Amino acid sequence: MGPSARVLLTIFALSSTLLTAAPLHAKESQGADRVRGDQWHLRYLDVSKVQRISQGEGVVVAVPDTGVAPHPDLIGNVLPGADIFSGGDGDGRQDQDSHGTGMAGLIAAHGNDDLGALGIAPKAKILPVRVKRINEQGNSDDLAAGIEYSVAHGAEIISISSVGGPDIRLHKAVETALRANVLVVAGAGNRPRERQVGFPAAYPGVIAVGGVDRSGNHATVSVDGPEIDVVAPAVEIYSTSIDGKYRKGTGTSDATAIVAGAAALIRSKYPYLPAQEVAHRLTATAVDKGPPGRDDEYGYGVINLVAALTAEVPPLGFESTAPSAPSGSSLTTAAASPSSDSGDGATARGLATLGAIVAACGSYLLWRRRRRADDPPPRISR
Incomplete structure (x- = not known):
């Protein structure tokens, strides 16, 4: 051979x-x-x-x-x-x-x-x-x-x-x-x-x-x-x-x-x-x-x-979307909160999602202003 x-x-x-x-x-x-x-x-x-x-x-x-x-x-x-x-x-x-x-x-x-x-x-x-x-x-x-x-x-x-x-x-x-x-x-x-x-x-x-x-x-x-x-x-x-x-x-x-x-x-x-x-x-x-x-x-x-569950994490960018979900939802979180099993979840989740969208956009813009030019963004995928 x-x-x-x-x-x-x-x-x-x-x-x-x-x-x-x-x-x-x-x-x-x-x-x-x-x-x-x-x-x-x-x-x-x-x-x-x-x-x-x-x-x-x-x-x-x-x-x-x-x-x-x-x-x-x-x-x-x-x-x-x-x-x-x-x-x-x-x-x-x-x-x-x-x-x-x-x-x-x-x-x-x-x-x-x-x-x-x-x-x-x-x-x-x-x-x-x-x-x-x-x-x-x-x-x-x-x-x-x-x-x-x-x-x-x-x-x-x-x-x-x-x-x-x-x-x-x-x-x-x-x-x-x-x-x-x-x-x-x-x-x-x-x-x-x-x-x-x-x-x-x-x-x-x-x-x-x-x-x-x-x-x-x-x-x-x-x-x-x-x-x-x-x-x-x-x-x-x-x-x-x-x-x-x-x-x-x-x-x-x-x-x-x-x-x-x-x-x-x-x-x-x-x-x-x-x-x-x-x-x-x-x-x-x-x-x-x-x-x-x-x-x-x-x-x-x-x-x-x-930290993965509670930290404020600036999103990668608005090009990242999930099928059948509100765009940009839950991209950043300020603090931990115990998980809830209540049956009233749909309305609460909807309001929480809306709040998360607003918080995400605000946090992202604030982060963009504060970020130093020499700070590389966190790597996500190769």
């Missing part, structure tokens, strides 16, 4: 095979009575305060992965989905591996009072899309089909913890999702297996997620590169597993699910905010780490959930 043939085979292998940006050290954890205390990322991200503002209600997050198994901490939060891979005929609600179940738990587990695992957005719904049976198996065609299914079945966020090479169909599926106002969040990849940000995380418009450790420093497992947008906890992360158990994992998969949960909180609090503006809130409010400004290890920084 000549050199050219070997190169072509290598390119084909990279483009057709997907490796999960998985916890490199995933293992079973202790029971429900202890797992909450081990979820250090909840305290690190001040989730108890965050969930007084938003819990992700009304938001559907698709998880194209190994499926989502039944678990006490996910009861009522997992919708019927689909098995996409060849030969699959289920509804996505089974998992032979535990990876997909773990990602779903990080996003939307509700636990039981102070027991069990708690997700970032415990009132969000998970759309399970089973694109592979076992972790580290799968291909880009099945993932692309999973993204297409997610868009067609109402997902507002797609959390992808898989890494592979560039692929035409996968790229088109991502572009379709972005055009449909669906936020796509993807893991950057793990060392030593990957050395650079993989796909789909490297595609323009996707939120590429890296990881930090318990100290908030760059996690050695996380790849770096110019595509990184934000980082989140990625080391010794506890979540749900198969057979009603719990797991501990390390890798950018976990960080990705955490960021997807954060996006669900924002989309729930600001239901008319376009996906592009949701991404903007995450990057513009992130806590800067490393060298000042954006860098290849931390992107724009560690996600700051409280």
Whole structure:
């Protein structure tokens, strides 16, 4: 076999095979009575305060992965989905591996009072899309089909913890999702297996997620590169597993699910905010780490959930619009307010939206006047 043939085979292998940006050290954890205390990322991200503002209600997050198994901490939060891979005929609600179940738990587990695992957005719904049976198996065609299914079945966020090479169909599926106002969040990849940000995380418009450790420093497992947008906890992360158990994992998969949960909180609090503006809130409010400004290890920084939900964030521009929604609604927020479940919501939401539009325009014009000429705008997407 000549050199050219070997190169072509290598390119084909990279483009057709997907490796999960998985916890490199995933293992079973202790029971429900202890797992909450081990979820250090909840305290690190001040989730108890965050969930007084938003819990992700009304938001559907698709998880194209190994499926989502039944678990006490996910009861009522997992919708019927689909098995996409060849030969699959289920509804996505089974998992032979535990990876997909773990990602779903990080996003939307509700636990039981102070027991069990708690997700970032415990009132969000998970759309399970089973694109592979076992972790580290799968291909880009099945993932692309999973993204297409997610868009067609109402997902507002797609959390992808898989890494592979560039692929035409996968790229088109991502572009379709972005055009449909669906936020796509993807893991950057793990060392030593990957050395650079993989796909789909490297595609323009996707939120590429890296990881930090318990100290908030760059996690050695996380790849770096110019595509990184934000980082989140990625080391010794506890979540749900198969057979009603719990797991501990390390890798950018976990960080990705955490960021997807954060996006669900924002989309729930600001239901008319376009996906592009949701991404903007995450990057513009992130806590800067490393060298000042954006860098290849931390992107724009560690996600700051409280700020993402409450800070005044100037909009990207009036060209960003959401289908079937008042233009420019809820583009900026002055302060936190607890989420409300009252049935009188339509009128209140309408008035709140009108107020938000006025506040957004006023804040934006004020910001434009005050902004120094040498201050670059926050980066939103590549």
